[in-house]
Structure formats: C-alpha cells, structure tokens
Amino acid sequence: MTVPDNNLATLALTIKAWGRELGFAEIGIAGVDLSQEEAGLQAWLDAGHHGDMDYMASHGMKRARPDELVPGTLRIITARMNYLPQDAGDEWRDREERHARQAANATVSVYARGRDYHKVLRSRLQQLADRIRGEIGDFGYRVFTDSAPVMEVALAEKSGIGWRGKHTLLLNRDAGSMFFLGELFTDLPLPVDAPVTSHCGQCSACIDICPTQAILGPYRLDARRCISYLTIELKGSIPVELRPLIGNRIYGCDECQLVCPWNKFAQRSSLPDFDVRNGLDAATLAELFAWEEDEFNRRLEGSPIRRIGHERWLRNLAVGLGNALREVSADHPGQAAPLITALQTRATHPSDMVREHVAWALEQGRLQL
Structure with a gap:
C-alpha cells in the first residue's frame, strides 16, 4: 500500500493516538538500522552470558537486522504499556520491600501477578494494525511481543520511548521501567522519532x-x-x-x-489485566x-x-x-x-x-x- 508522503506524518500522529486509546502509554517509530548493536550482541553471546537461552544465538544477527527477520520492513512501531496494578498505592515500593523482608513470604515479580502480558500486548497491537488497515487498506506488518529475535530495548530506545538503563532495561523519565514493550514491524515509510538522552548519570x-x-x-x-x-x-x-x-x-x-x-514515577496500568x-x-x-x-x-x-x-x-x-x-x-x-x-x-x-x-x-x- 502506498501512502502519499504528505499523509505519512498525519498517519503517524493518528497511530499514536490510537495506541493511547488501546491502552498503550506511548508509541514511537524507529528505523531498521541496528548495526551499532551487532558488536555488543556478538560479544555477549561469545561470553556465554545468555546461558541456556539458545534461542538468543540461533538466529544469528537477525536480532539486530529487522529487515532480515521480516523482509520488506521499513519501520518499527514500538509500544510500551504500564503494568503496575491499578490499586498500587504511592508507597508501592515500600510495600514490596516489607513483604520481601519476611522470609516465609513468596516474592513474585510484579509484572507476573496478573494476566500474561504476551496475550494482552499481542491482542492490542493486532487491534492497532487493524485500525491502520481500516484507514489505508492492506499493508505489510508483523506483530511481536517478546516472541521472536527482536532487540526490543534497542528499538524502543531508537524510537524515543526511553533510554537503556545500566541494568539493561528501558527507562522513561515519566514512567521509570515498570512497563512492557511490543513492536509492529511494517513496510510503511513513516517518519521516525528522535532518541532521547540517557539520564542515569553516575547512579549505580x-x-x-x-x-x-x-x-x-x-x-x-x-x-x-x-x-x-x-x-x-x-x-x-x-x-x-x-x-x-x-x-x-x-x-x-x-x-x-x-x-x-x-x-x-512508575505509572499504573490503564487496564485491569495486570491486577493481582x-x-x-x-x-x-x-x-x-x-x-x-x-x-x-x-x-x-x-x-x-x-x-x-x-x-x-x-x-x-x-x-x-x-x-x-x-x-x-x-x-x-x-x-x-x-x-x-x-x-x-x-x-x-x-x-x-x-x-x-x-x-x-x-x-x-x-x-x-
């Protein structure tokens, strides 16, 4: 599907608005060039730091080459979705720490206490693709949610959603890191967003x-x-x-x-799916x-x-x-x-x-x- 260049910027803004309506906290748009990530990825694999996660190495450098993973890809629409439960209070971090300090308590990561995020994000990204199709007709795309050799943090960083923290997770000035990431690979030549700068400073x-x-x-x-x-x-x-x-x-x-x-600054989810x-x-x-x-x-x-x-x-x-x-x-x-x-x-x-x-x-x- 060919969209006139003068309509692409408007379409990008519309996609971001639709994303918010579907429960995403933010939508960004990135290009496909991740060549700067290849050396670091290879060094990490060579060091064996992926452990038994053989799938991290099985696709070679496709992880850093989105247009090889899905031929024809020109842009990646990246999305983040907050996952703190809706009833999490302002002192949620203190509550987590108090619970964990009791040795006989079981500590489950916050993201895993509700519905499987793979299903939630995949469904919402598919709905986003359906809306785009309804607006412009058929176009090439593929949805990913932590389900394929995709460098999610690098793509989200490239699309301006946040920066990579020293713990390797994505950070956002308005939402911390308590969110999921998902992607829509597409053949639409949408205008890309600019990356943001890092704000970790000297913190360790x-x-x-x-x-x-x-x-x-x-x-x-x-x-x-x-x-x-x-x-x-x-x-x-x-x-x-x-x-x-x-x-x-x-x-x-x-x-x-x-x-x-x-x-x-972590934000509560707009959806009930991640409630405990x-x-x-x-x-x-x-x-x-x-x-x-x-x-x-x-x-x-x-x-x-x-x-x-x-x-x-x-x-x-x-x-x-x-x-x-x-x-x-x-x-x-x-x-x-x-x-x-x-x-x-x-x-x-x-x-x-x-x-x-x-x-x-x-x-x-x-x-x-």
Missing part, C-alpha cells in the same frame, strides 16, 4: 543492589546469574552457590527496579508449595507463570523455603516447624530435580543446629 544503585551480582557493570548483564533467568528460563537445577542469594524470590526479581530512582490474581502479592512460600499440579494449572491459567510448569515452580519454592528455614532456624527457631513440614511433603516427589532441591532446603535448617 541497580548494579550495587543485585543479589547475585548479575549486573557486571553498566549495561553488562550475565543472565546466568540473574534471578529472573534462574527462576524462569533455566530448565535444570539451580546452581548450589546461587541458591542462598535468591532468597524468597520464586519467579523473577525486581530488585534493580525497586531501587531505581526513576521508578518513583491468586493473592500473589501476599502469599507465603508454604501455601504456594502446597499447590498440586492441577491446582497450579487451574489457578495460573492465563498467567505468564504457568509456562515454567509445576516442576520448576516447586523447584523455585523449595529454594525459597530452604532460605527461609536457614534464616528462621538461626533467629526464630520456633517458626521452622511449618517450613520443615511443608518441605517434607515433597521429599519423595517423582521429580529428581524437585527431590534434590527439597533435600538441599531441609539441610539449610540443619546447618543452624
């Missing part, structure tokens, strides 16, 4: 706070040490030396975001550990958590229970009994991996005797 809070020291330095992340990778992407056993550092984080980790000064389900903002490790597989699947239908499966769910919870047991055995031994009882229910679990993590967890209590 995200680097300093990382429990596992996964952030090796500014803009350098070793995923193999990242708690989000360990609790979500890693399919096998969690390395023994990293288990004590995970604490009670059972799915993802928000430490580098909670400490970031820019997240005092199943009490995941206040659950204990023991109660979640008691979920059998059918309950896990039923409760977490439509949740991003379900994709790790019940076995890895129990693996993560066993590590959290072990860390809690070690802490309470030292300071509050009377609180150890319910943790031990919970772990013992899985001591003969059919999964070798679950049994191994449960055995490790039980040993953490004995270490304090």
Whole structure:
C-alpha cells in the first residue's frame, strides 16, 4: 500500500493516538538500522552470558537486522504499556520491600501477578494494525511481543520511548521501567522519532543492589546469574552457590527496579489485566508449595507463570523455603516447624530435580543446629 508522503506524518500522529486509546502509554517509530548493536550482541553471546537461552544465538544477527527477520520492513512501531496494578498505592515500593523482608513470604515479580502480558500486548497491537488497515487498506506488518529475535530495548530506545538503563532495561523519565514493550514491524515509510538522552548519570544503585551480582557493570548483564533467568528460563537445577542469594524470590526479581530512582514515577496500568490474581502479592512460600499440579494449572491459567510448569515452580519454592528455614532456624527457631513440614511433603516427589532441591532446603535448617 502506498501512502502519499504528505499523509505519512498525519498517519503517524493518528497511530499514536490510537495506541493511547488501546491502552498503550506511548508509541514511537524507529528505523531498521541496528548495526551499532551487532558488536555488543556478538560479544555477549561469545561470553556465554545468555546461558541456556539458545534461542538468543540461533538466529544469528537477525536480532539486530529487522529487515532480515521480516523482509520488506521499513519501520518499527514500538509500544510500551504500564503494568503496575491499578490499586498500587504511592508507597508501592515500600510495600514490596516489607513483604520481601519476611522470609516465609513468596516474592513474585510484579509484572507476573496478573494476566500474561504476551496475550494482552499481542491482542492490542493486532487491534492497532487493524485500525491502520481500516484507514489505508492492506499493508505489510508483523506483530511481536517478546516472541521472536527482536532487540526490543534497542528499538524502543531508537524510537524515543526511553533510554537503556545500566541494568539493561528501558527507562522513561515519566514512567521509570515498570512497563512492557511490543513492536509492529511494517513496510510503511513513516517518519521516525528522535532518541532521547540517557539520564542515569553516575547512579549505580541497580548494579550495587543485585543479589547475585548479575549486573557486571553498566549495561553488562550475565543472565546466568540473574534471578529472573534462574527462576524462569533455566530448565535444570539451580546452581548450589546461587541458591542462598535468591532468597524468597520464586519467579523473577525486581530488585534493580525497586531501587531505581526513576521508578518513583512508575505509572499504573490503564487496564485491569495486570491486577493481582491468586493473592500473589501476599502469599507465603508454604501455601504456594502446597499447590498440586492441577491446582497450579487451574489457578495460573492465563498467567505468564504457568509456562515454567509445576516442576520448576516447586523447584523455585523449595529454594525459597530452604532460605527461609536457614534464616528462621538461626533467629526464630520456633517458626521452622511449618517450613520443615511443608518441605517434607515433597521429599519423595517423582521429580529428581524437585527431590534434590527439597533435600538441599531441609539441610539449610540443619546447618543452624
């Protein structure tokens, strides 16, 4: 579909307005040249910092070449969608920290407590594409939401939505980092937006706070040490030396975001999809550990958590229970009994991996005797 040049700027403004109507906080437009990202991507892969995420390397440099991934692509329409629950109060970061400080509580990353963002963003981006088609007729496009070899942060940065923080996540002056990203690859030669400047300055809070020291330095992340990778992407056993550092984080980790000064500006979602389900903002490790597989699947239908499966769910919870047991055995031994009882229910679990993590967890209590 050919759109006259004098109409493209108007179309771009219209697309941004439609995006806001569909629940996106911001829409940007980027070109396809990510050649400046190729050397860094290759060095990261060569260092093995992607761990078991083989898909990060399997597409070669297509990740940095959008027009090779989708031939004919001229522009990428980037979108961000806030995900803080609608009822998150002004002191939400303090509340998160208070909850996490209680060893027996289960800490789930804020983004994962509601509906699966893949489904929400994909649906809304498709609706955006449908509106464009209704305005100009058929055109070439493809929707992506963390589902293909796409350098989302680089494209969002290029489109002016924000800048890459030292923790490698995108930051926005008006919204911090508590948002999702999605893309619409298109053959429309829309006018592009200008990038914004970085505003991290000399701050190193995200680097300093990382429990596992996964952030090796500014803009350098070793995923193999990242708690989000360990609790979500890693399919096998969690390395023994990293288990004590995970604490009670059972799915993802928000430490580098909670400490970031820019997240005092984090915005609530305009959609109810990301409101908390199943009490995941206040659950204990023991109660979640008691979920059998059918309950896990039923409760977490439509949740991003379900994709790790019940076995890895129990693996993560066993590590959290072990860390809690070690802490309470030292300071509050009377609180150890319910943790031990919970772990013992899985001591003969059919999964070798679950049994191994449960055995490790039980040993953490004995270490304090």
